Each structure stands twice: as C-alpha cells, then as structure tokens.
Amino acid sequence: MIILDPIAVSDPGVFVSSNVPEDDTAPTQILTRVYAAGDAVMDPATHTKFESKLGVRAVAAISIGSPGVVTWAAHGLVAGTPVSFTSTGLLPTGFLPDVVYYLVAPATNTFQLSATLGGAAINTSGSQSGVHSAAAGQNFGRALSDKTYWLPVGATNRWKMFDAYNNTQTERADSIVIEIDPKAIAQGVYLGNVDAAEIIVTSTDPTAGVVYRQVTSMQTSSSGSSFYRWLFGRRRRRSYFLTLDLPLYYNTRVKIEIKNPGGIARCGMCNIGPIEDIGFSQYGLGTDIKDYSTTRFNFDGTSETTERGFSKRMTLDVVLDNDMIDYVQEWLAARRQKSLVYIGAVEFGSTVLCGKFSSFKNVIEGFTNSKMALQIEGVV
Template identity: 25%
Template structure:
C-alpha cells in the first residue's frame, strides 16, 4: 500500500499550459461591484490557486469575499487553468484534441496521478535542469477488459479509463515536468492532476475492499412512486495492509503529515486494475503493534467528489 503526499501547484510552478488564463480582476476593497461581477483572490488558506468569487448583489463595496457567508459573494472555484489542482474531481477542464501543462516543481515529485480523465492517452516527460530528457512514459487509456470473446470484440463501444498513475518519476525540485493529455479526434478533459512524493505504507492484503458512497437522494411520493435525484458519489477503499512493526513510527509520521490533505492512496504500482486508486482522505487511523515483528492495520479512505 502506498500514498502520494501532494505538493501545492501555484502560478510559479505552472510555467506553461495551453489552457488560457481566465480573465478576472483581483478583488479590490475600494471598488464597487455589480451583481454577477467576478473577481479572484490568492493566498487563501489551503488554496494555492486563484479562487474566483461572484458578487450576489449590486453596490457591493468593501465586503471581503474570503470572509463572506454567501450574502455578498459566493465562491465559484478555481480559474480554468488551475481546476486540475483544486481538489474537485468533478470540476473538469477541457480542450479540443489535447491539454498540456509544463510544471517546474518546487519539491520532490516521485508520483503523478490523474483523475476524471476523458482522453485516449496521457504522456509524462521529465527534463533535468540541463533540459536532458530523463523520463518519458505514455499510458494508453483504452480499457478493453470487457472484450472476452469475438462477439464482445465486434460490439465493443469503446471504454476509456478515467484514471492514470505514474510512479518512479524522477521529478526533483527544479526539473521540468511536461504533461500531455490527448484526445486527437475529440475533446480532452481532466478533473485532477496530483503530483507529489510516494510513500510506502506496507503490503496490501486480501480483504481490501472497494465501494462508493452515493449522495443521490431516494424518496417516495404519497403513492409510493420512487423519486430519484442523481447526485455525485465518492469512491471508498478499505485497505488491509501489513508492515514491519519497526516502521510504525515512520508510518504514523507520514499519515500525520497528510491528515488534513487529500492524497492519492493505491494498493501498488502494478495493481491499478483492481480499482483501489483513490484521491481522498482518512477520518482516523489506528496502527496496532505486533509482537512477532509484523503488524496488521486497516485504513479507511473516502474519495473526493
């Protein structure tokens, strides 16, 4: 079992992209805003990206959007360019044929994960400080696991993975990471791009389970007819894993460091087909210590929407 502890991606890390910067003025306490005017703010707690707010009334003067309760301003989210880094998988960014990002990380990156993909392939290239290519890997997103016979082969409608995971990435601080999300004959989309350092927590065991938490509402009217309102759902994974007892302090240190940070949890580099890769958080954890040198633990992860 492993986890990617993510880095924050800011204006300074994104050195190039083909996603146009959304034009919004920065909020100014001395400016009067009309209803539906949009502004952005930076430096908000827990948000490394530009956050957009929309005015809810006319003659909006001196009301700080970041401290508002929704009366004067509502938060719209990140600008298009930074949607892949705003921790909202469902809020995607799209562009015809391809999406490209060039990122110069300010910290070590050994893993990159993608969620909410709608594309044919994802390519990651890394260049060192001298612009020598040191990594080049492409993941084909075609999912052909349903093709089990000739009938399925000829009737297959084309299914693509919505996730991609790259590990063993030599993304040292100051290196250049080039990302290309391709859909040559259509529109490429991505919900989240997560970059960070991979930490090994232990060995994934039998009994690890996947599921989902559905936020749709299901009610019945006075005649018993079902009223279903579809809403988003979150992936969940209950990890069962083992680890050398002597690693308990290190594991606790890793988990404590990301306790309030959505991170990427996965079973192993070669086990992505099991559906255990999830971008989310844990509520609490307990790491029991074993007498024989090996300990066994459970970690429940709830994914982001």
C-alpha cells in the same frame, strides 16, 4: 500500499504554464463598479470565481438634460444607493461605463445620479447609442471574503484540476497541456476523472535533457480472452492515469499532455509528488462509492432525483515491518487533514483514490510484522 504525497501546485515557482486560458470572467473590480445578484467575478490571486449575492440590474434609459434623468420602472431604490452602467453602445457624456455613481432624487420610476455620495446631480449632453444596463446595490467595495455579499462558486477552469475536488474538471478542446516544476523529487503523477484518448508525461532536466517520456493510451478493453468481445464489445476509456516511475531528479520540469483530438479533454484532479511505500496490501481490500445525490418521493409514488457528486471509499489491511510502525503512524498523523493519493493495488484502478484517511489502527501481531487497518474517504 503506496501513498503519493502531492506537492501544492499553487506554491510560487511550481506552476509554470497551461494552455487553458484563465478567462472565465473578467477580473473583479470591486473598488470601481457595482454588481447585480448572479454577476460572476474572478479573483486572479486565488484563482477562484465568486457570484454576487445582492444587487439588482435592469435596462435603463438616460435622458439628455440638466440634470440627466435615469428611467428604471419601479426600481424601489433609495437615495445614496451605488449605481454602475454598462452599455452595448455609448453612454451620454457625463457617464462612463463601470464607474460608481450615487442615486439622488429617487421617484417611482426615475432617479438622478451624483458623482459623490450626497453630491449634485450630473448633467448629460451629446449623443448616445445602444442599450444601457444599470446595476444597483451595496456590494460596491465589499471584499470577496465578505460572505454577506459574495458567494464562492469554485476554482476557475484552468485551476479546477488542481483544486480539492475530483468532480470539478478543467476542460479544453483537443488537449490540456501543463508544465510543472515540482521543486522536489517527484516520483508519481496521478490524474483523476480524466476524459482523454492519450496521456503523455515528459520529464526534462536542465542539464541532462529529457530523462523520461511515457505515452499512454487511455483506451481499454473488457474482452478478456474472447475474440468475439474483442471485435464487437464496447470499447471504453480509463478515467484515471497513474505513473510511479518518474526518475529521481530534483530540478526536472514535468510536462503533462492530456489529449482528446476532436473532442473535449477533461481532467478533474492532477497530483504530482514523492511516494511512500508503507507495506503490503492484503487480500480482502474493499472499495465502494458514497453518492451524495438525493431522491424525494411524492405521495403518489413518483420521485424526483437531485444528482450530485460522489466519492470513492476504501478499507484495507496493510502488513508492515515492525521497525516501520512508529514512522508510518507519525507520517500519517502529520498528514491527517491532507488529501493524499492512496494506491491499494497498482493493477486495480478502483483501489486508487485521492482522499483522507478517516481512521487507522495498528495491531502488533508478531515479532517482525504488524497489521494496520485503514479507512479512506475519497474527495468528492
């Protein structure tokens, strides 16, 4: 049993670069504009996307006059409600896009706006063009941590491969290329839920230059010894990548290239870090998956299935030397709520999973060796 202990890539100085742009949506402007329900924003500090839970949006007409009147059919808004505009063209003079105004003089289908809460209505002048969209609600200035107003919907595309979920994938046409400075002796790299034709891992030391380069084809065959199946059987690609032989350098820069020419390169999880060999996995190791999908049956026997993610699970017994018992138990206990990469048997990809142990039990069977039973729950 080998365990890869991942380094936090979000730590300062570890993440170097990625060719995946972080442009899922505009950075949040919670202090300068109003959002409608469903509007997405991005927090660059945490690389997380959020959706507004409250607020309404509609196409609005603005008159030129003193004051300018906004027409929004059956808006239902009350005085003091914050309002912001966006437009496909130009707003009339007096209003600017993505600026907060406050509703005054509400009527059934119209209202006026003030620059300050309870202030005088704004006059409009000049010309205007395009279609104007107005957003109204109380989420103006509300912190993204306030779950009354904001719903976290996951990491940005660039950072999905570094989040805590295997089923969320970073995607980019042709290739994903990242560079990492582990700031530690990192011996292993694990990529999960991968869609690629080829993986290239390069490790470069600032003094010695390139000290490691591995090019791995993700294509595999199930032909065995059958010539017929080799020629006519369906080819498939491995959905994971694992290497445990990075050289023991501390200051190397690791470049990972996930290539899928002519298609979409995808990666659900990227882990890099030192490894621990805690003992020998015994035969009898078991793996399965836990599917979080649900099926609802109707009165006539028809059914509706909601497909969700799944996680891998593994149970195994590990034989370890008695002089390692205390060390292994303390090492695992210190990481009891941390996701680690567990490798039951290198030759079987199904026994490689990222997750947390749900339990471990040690039995001292003899004078020199002991047995440890592990149950591991993979991440979704």
